[in-house]
Amino acid sequence: MMFARTSLRGARATHIQHARALSMATIDPSAIEITRTSSPKTKLPNEELSFGSTFSDHMLEIDWDHENGWHKPKISPYGALQIDPAATSLHYGLQCFEGMKCYLDDEDNIRMFRPDMNMKRMNNSMKRLFLPEFDGDAFVECIAELCRVDKDWIPKGEGYSMYIRPTGIATHPFLGVGAAQQAKLYAILSPVGPYYPEGFAAVSLLAGDEYVRAWPGGTGDSKVGGNYGPTILPQMEAAKKGYSQVLWLFGEDHQVTEVGTMNLFLMWEKPGGGKELVTAPLSRGDILPGVTRDCVLDLARKWGDCEVSERNVTMAEVVSAVDEGRIIEAFGCGTAAVLSPIKLVHYNGRDLEFPLANGQSGDMCQRLWNEITGIQYGKIEHPWSIKID
Numbered sequence: 001m002m003f004a005r006t007s008l009r010g011a012r013a014t015h016i017q018h019a020r021a022l023s024m025a026t027i028d029p030s031a032i033e034i035t036r037t038s039s040p041k042t043k044l045p046n047e048e049l050s051f052g053s054t055f056s057d058h059m060l061e062i063d064w065d066h067e068n069g070w071h072k073p074k075i076s077p078y079g080a081l082q083i084d085p086a087a088t089s090l091h092y093g094l095q096c097f098e099g100m101k102c103y104l105d106d107e108d109n110i111r112m113f114r115p116d117m118n119m120k121r122m123n124n125s126m127k128r129l130f131l132p133e134f135d136g137d138a139f140v141e142c143i144a145e146l147c148r149v150d151k152d153w154i155p156k157g158e159g160y161s162m163y164i165r166p167t168g169i170a171t172h173p174f175l176g177v178g179a180a181q182q183a184k185l186y187a188i189l190s191p192v193g194p195y196y197p198e199g200f201a202a203v204s205l206l207a208g209d210e211y212v213r214a215w216p217g218g219t220g221d222s223k224v225g226g227n228y229g230p231t232i233l234p235q236m237e238a239a240k241k242g243y244s245q246v247l248w249l250f251g252e253d254h255q256v257t258e259v260g261t262m263n264l265f266l267m268w269e270k271p272g273g274g275k276e277l278v279t280a281p282l283s284r285g286d287i288l289p290g291v292t293r294d295c296v297l298d299l300a301r302k303w304g305d306c307e308v309s310e311r312n313v314t315m316a317e318v319v320s321a322v323d324e325g326r327i328i329e330a331f332g333c334g335t336a337a338v339l340s341p342i343k344l345v346h347y348n349g350r351d352l353e354f355p356l357a358n359g360q361s362g363d364m365c366q367r368l369w370n371e372i373t374g375i376q377y378g379k380i381e382h383p384w385s386i387k388i389d
């Protein structure tokens with residue numbers, strides 16, 4: 001059963017196989033098998049939680065093979081995966097993932113935040129790697145069941161949540177570069193605390209063109225592991241110079257793209273007058289379509305206080321705006337921190353300073369924070385927040 005599919009015809013044939021397999025067996029949440037742990041772990045007190053380092057008692061796994069499609073979903077005690085050392089995920093980066101969260105509201109209901117968006121993005125990532133696509137609603141239902149099983153692991157309180165890490169990997173043991181014939185979806189849960197325990201802590205960024213995160217035709221708009229490994233060296237170099245994140249630029253004209261694991265927004269007065277909130281467009285395919293980005297765009301458009309644009313902005317425009325005092329505020333946004341005010345960008349030998357109107361952040365950033373976290377914790381009823389029990 002091991003053969004390479006490097007030609008277009010081969011690729012099409014495999015897509016048809018994927019489709020056939022999907023029609024044979026889709027993910028069936030009603031068939032889920034649950035094996036509970038007999039040795040629950042000790043939970044850390046909330047104040048000792050640090051991002052991504054504590055894991056709950058159980059995990060979800062759903063295997064796939066090209067002949068049978070999706071197998072029965074299984075929830076079992078959290079533990080090491082058994083994976084063949086020839087699995088193509090370990091050699092060719094056939095791996096993608098998502099980052100999403102669930103929250104406990106004041107009535108102890110579990111709430112997920114826009115899980116459909118994560119599933120849509122994960123299916124795009126799976127497709128980009130020629131891994132099997134899946135029914136997003138069915139995977140969310142399995143993840144919801146995992147959250148119910150580990151409900152007592154979801155930390156309660158402002159800023160606390162359960163970070164959910166759905167992951168897709170090729171498990172096919174094959175040293176040729178080709179389409180995976182076996183794959184696995186799994187999900188693990190990690191209780192997390194507030195990103196900035198003492199309120200916002202505005203970040204400083206390093207922008208340069210020595211490294212490039214993504215480019216047209218690449219994988220920048222997919223959440224594949226291969227996008228992240230190569231960012232660690234630049235990130236470490238930036239940290240050594242005292243900057244907390246890298247601001248990725250693209251092209252000869254140094255277009256502003258995104259920051260570390262966040263999309264970037266700038267609020268400024270346009271040269272001809274008028275306030276604009278602007279972020280890089282998704283059209284070139286090099287920007288991750290962030291769920292939080294989409295929330296910011298949607299809310300800002302609804303509020304209607306400023307023009308809201310998705311368009312390219314160059315560093316030359318940013319430098320002019322700083323010199324002319326036209327920058328109102330800048331912030332990054334993503335699932336982990338939700339919103340992160342930006343106080344400074346180092347570029348071309350200069351520290352470009354951005355205003356923080358209320359000390360720690362700008363007004364728009366604060367308003368978005370109140371609204372988005374209010375929805376996430378069910379304090380503001382909104383269709384983005386989905387009760388799952």
Ligand SMILES: Cc1ncc(COP(=O)(O)O)c(C=O)c1O
Nearest residue numbers: 261262263288290291292334335
């Ligand atoms: C490169 C990159 N950009 C932006 C984001 C923000 O996306 P989201 O709001 O969906 O977390 C992330 C985090 O997932 C990311 O890794």
